[in-house]
Amino acid sequence: MPADTNAAGDIFGGWVLSQMDIAAGICAGQRAQSRVVTVALDSMSFIRPVKVGDILGIYTHVCELGRTSMAIHVEAWVRRDRIGLREKVTEGKFKFVSIDKHGNSTPIPHEDELPDYVRDGV
Template structure:
């Protein structure tokens, strides 16, 4: 774990079905992995249900290749009254662990939801 990246939330290996027409892993696949990881962290902070409300920034640094071990790191970057911004970094391990490659990063914002699926206040930190 890297202190700057936060906690490893997910580790996954893309499947052949996740390849796009360029032979790389489809960007939507990695976006969904990031959303899952961010939702886990946001849900812990909210102590309940959350919903993704924004992707403030997203940057693809390197392509994801078939056979990569993909690690998704996440941590809270800032808190509001009802929402939390989660910094998410995605890294690949290649060549049996010989190489680590930064893949993508972004900031996803999640809002805490009440039982009626409406925004609610985050609990105290």
């Protein structure tokens, strides 16, 4: 939306970053089967601007898995002019920790402990 733009008419990078964090959090939460929190943004590259009217798509996958933490690789792509050229605009690596209801880190289940609907997407 126009309220999310800078003076040049590009979408604020912080808005794109927040959308990427939301998508990465969904990916991490599904894999952890628990609540997760963002603990680090290991890398971020803004490749091309996002313009008003672009359709933004965010794609994620788990790229590193530890005992209680994981890294999620995130790419943001746009489709220009609604049906036009598709291009990657941003990518980053977000780190999450799995936590319990008290906010303490908790182990991430092994792949064989996951429900089928989660395992099929891993």
